[in-house]
Amino acid sequence: MRKIVYESTEFYDSLLIVGPLWFLAYIVFSGFPDLDRFVAGAFYQGRGRWTGDHLSFPDAVPEWGGWLIPLMAVSIALVFYAVSLRQGDTGKLYVWRNHLLYLAGTVSACIFVVGLCRYFSPGYGPSDLTVYGGVLSGIGRCFPDSHAGTVFCLFALYFVFRDTYPRLARLVLSVVLFSGVLYTLTEMARGEQFLSQSLATLVMDWSLCAVLYRLSLGRILGAKPLPLPRHQAMLVAVTVVYWLIFFNRALFGQILSQRGLGTLDILVQATGVFMLLGLGFFTVLNLVVFPKVLKAVLVVLTLTAATVNYFSLHYGVVVNSDMINNVFATDIAEAGELLNFSMCVEVLFSALPLLFIIIQSPVVPQKFMKRLQWAAGLSVLSLSLGGMVLFASFQGLASLVRGEPVVRHMITPLNVVSATVKATLADARAGEARPRTVIDDRPELGPTWRQPRGSLTVVVVGETARLANWGLAGYERNTTPGLSKRNVYAFRETVSCGTSTDVSLPCMFSRVGRANYDRKRILEEESLLPVLQRAGLRVFWQDNQSGCKGVCDGVTELKINRDMAGKLCKNGHCFDGALLAGLDTHAILNPHGGTVLFLHQLGNHGPGYFRRYPRDFEVFKPACRDDKLQNCSREEIVNAYDNAILYTDYVLSGLIDWLAGMHDLDTALLYVSDHGESLGENNLFLHGAPLVIAPIEQTRVPMFLWLSAGYRERLGLDDACMREVASRSASHDMLYSSLMGILDVKSSTYEGKLDFTRACRNPNLALKVAGTRVSSGLKSRNE
Template sequence: MLKNSIKLVHFVLIASFVNFLLFHYPFFKYVFNTLDYKSFSGITIIVSLVIALLVVNAFVLYLIFFLSRLVGKILLIFFFIVNAIVAYFINTYQVIMDITMIGNILNTNYEEASSFFSFSLILYLFFLGLIPVFFIVKVKIAKGTVKRFLINFSLTLLFLVVFVFVNGGNWRWIDKNSTKLGALAMPWSYMVNTSRFYIKKSKENEKEILLPDAKIKDNVKSVAVLVIGESARSENFSLYGYEKLTNPLLSKVENLHSFNATSCATYTTAGVKCILEHTNSNKLYEILPNYLYRNNVEVIWKTTNWGEPPVHIKNFFNKGDLKGACEGEICNYDEILLKGLKEQILASKKDKILIVLHTSTSHGPSYNTKYPPEFEKFSPVCKSVELGECTQEELINAYDNTIVYTDYILASLIEDLKELKEYNSTMLFVSDHGESLGENNLYMHGIPATFAPKEQLEIPFIVWLSDGSKKLKSNETLSQNHVFHSVLNFLAIESPIYDENMNIFE
């Protein structure tokens, strides 16, 4: 076969069939789990989807390869390589390649991406990617005549038009499930959703919408520390009734309150944006640190994470900045965020201070690397990035240890704030989203919020207050947007945008 040329029609049919065979198990697993595959309508939908996947892919490849066999080969090589990588993540972490997940991928940095590297990924890449690529490179494709192309093209197009009309009765089910079907069809899932992502990004405001000017109402020294958690779900905090003691320190802290809360989204960029904005919106409004900095509040941002909206302040310190000024073991963990913080507060010449600490403590899949060894309270722990290979106990133990370390960081921060006797202080800990730990065979996060499981949406919202500063309202359930208005209230910032209903303080 490699020595002799193959007709273009035969080649694209084979390529489409191989693509169908190698990469569509998750697609049809979802189909079989969603409809009654034993009924006549179920059978017709399944047959229709098989035909659609085979014919549409072959049709597109036929058009591309006829116009340019070189371009066609390059694209097909790209598809098989990317398909293999995407298949690994879908099968290993049960993700779906929708616009939300594309946003996650495009906002992932090298450190996070490298944490997913595994031997299984190499196997996927080799067997599902490189082996097909070898044959694609070696095969010789005979170019057909223009007449034959026009005939085949016209007949296939006519078939597809008739096929669409014949399947009119199935469109209701397909449309209802189009989000997941489209996110599992290869290579259309990442191609179409990447285009959708960039179209959406291009429509966003390049410059944030400024909020009305604010003013400071008094000169009482006040500091608010907002700690943005990463992938922390309230279900695994003993403060929320978890049976394992994951909050041994915070459980003993006075003036500490925990509220039920849900996240706006299941991925970092949207979750952090929601925490920092005054309302849940697709628009890019001026975020809390930018707004306060512009209105004469001291603002300090320290992060070991990424994915925040543009931050326009003087004192912004990323992980590289923090590690450059740090020595010792703590430099490798989120404890680095506390280093020198009290001194920075005391050095400020302003009465009102906002500190934002953006952590990365509970981000998977390598939960066991997110805390120092002495915080491994629960064992055995999962040490593989392929979470499905670990037992449920190992996975949860590793994750719970990140919560124990979070408990230590928050308790240490509170002790530092207690020493600032001349300040009224508060700490708010709010996570960007939750995390799946194998429930319903789902791992990590990123499922669209409309049908995400509660594990990815239910988050901790923990508040501490210094003696004599403020009292809390009797809220039961909060949203991430409560942060903006509550910080304004605590720091005595008067603003036309302020909403008393979204404030947690009396």
């Protein structure tokens, strides 16, 4: 039954209408902005001048002259229609009566609909934009292209003649297309229209003509079923072209946006990449010789490519093995903020036509050896053509890869396949249970511990806090009002190990660091925490995110008491204020020894920044309250992000006050974020960009140190020296040795040059203080 329905001409007839309507919707909601900018830039001469400033269509006719053609068509059709009515049912024009009425009505409808949409459109033309020397004023009223609409509305003539005079119909269609394209190029050369605006007009007019043809004349559009691919090679070719056009927009956008190259050079590069990738995909996919297996592979890769395309366009995501590891490490609650209903709808919408073609294509079954020979022959042919393309454009492609190394991570879906294979087979996975190499089996506590007074050191690992929006770093907004009133050593800037938690967290507590980065070694060796514990300190890890990524292996993990946290925990997440909820200090503290408590925040993790703080902290308004950042203005996104920073300041200030109240202990707090965040700069959002291209917003993070008076005495720390050190740049590579220095742990893995407190600590003064405390303790016992 299903097969009969899909082979009916009525069903395929509806597809000839639905297909163009789908493409029109795609242009309206997605468009091709990079291609638009490239084409507009090719016609722009600078200082507000365009190559077609003195052109119109035709050159001798004023701009309004384009409206004469459709008006004449409507007038002539109405005149002949009136004549046919006077002649009656026996006149020569009787058979054309309905067609004439259709022509007049359709042309009028096209002009009216295009004009109406344009009147309410907020879209601007190139010459209106400031980047092209224009001045934005009012609403744009440039979408769709009403100028091209005056030509494309004549598609109605094609439908008038298609049944009785098919050759004439095809000639008319060719003339209309040629004239419309010429008019479109003229308008683009004058800076009046973007390419996508004219393309939308073409599709809109065609759809209106086809729909009214079906409704008014009751004719089907296709006499035969749609010519779906019947051979494997054709199906693969259609799929590959679709991938390159619709799912590699980020790749070609990167190519088209290159600076310092001429328009022709960029076109050669783009054409070479298109052909080379197309032939490469075509070769590999043709090796899958079983039709059902091929279809399954194509469906999976298409959905994957559509998903990657969504995140690339909306968030600037670049897919590499680190990004795949981030996906593996993301918990359900975090993923839920990204994988929302609207995202699924958009992904399915962009992939729907190709999925239909793949599933419904009646690929002709062939014998195994014949299929293998056919696939091998096509592969050899493709490789030969690919070699020729590579040879012809090698210089341009080589310079592209050298100058834009990120492009190899933008080839969809190849990037997902290669990154997944690398992340699964080659990369070590953070957080996996594995035996870890002991890097120092005999660390010990230094001489400052020869005293009866204990200590509590809290290390807070921030999440996605970027330095650019940190009040203590000079941000124009005071997002850290609480910390600015506490006596903290705020570092000028700190460079992160990576741009994601999965990379940064294991790296920042490893002796390896970023300078000698080796992910496999970092994840095979134990982190700083077991070393501290082996030296004699009590070490605990409390997490409010997606886990410690293996950093806390071998030490005690504490859990947030959600019952004690109350309203601070809801919808699968807890605000960071819940980190100490239900914490039994008597169980973890050692009044005569050292305790180190690591707290891992949820911080500013996006895209739901508004979910990271209670509503009472929404100071900066209006704030984006949507997980889909593209639905918010950049101002709203920044406001929500800054509100989350403000809440982080509140939590950290409260932690300092809590520690300052422990008069029987020496207390300290070290805060550092794991990585930064992009908030729309250069169309990038979130984090996780490959380090080679990562903007500083993702790699510059805040860090500060707070010490109680007793702790400063314990270390013999010089305040002025420490403030001078904090005025310099630091990095995650310093955390390992600096924490050992602060905690006075002696280890063979310690590197003094990476300890930012070393130059400011006075060992002699620290020992003197320790001796005084020992004497005071003995005296109090004797008394």
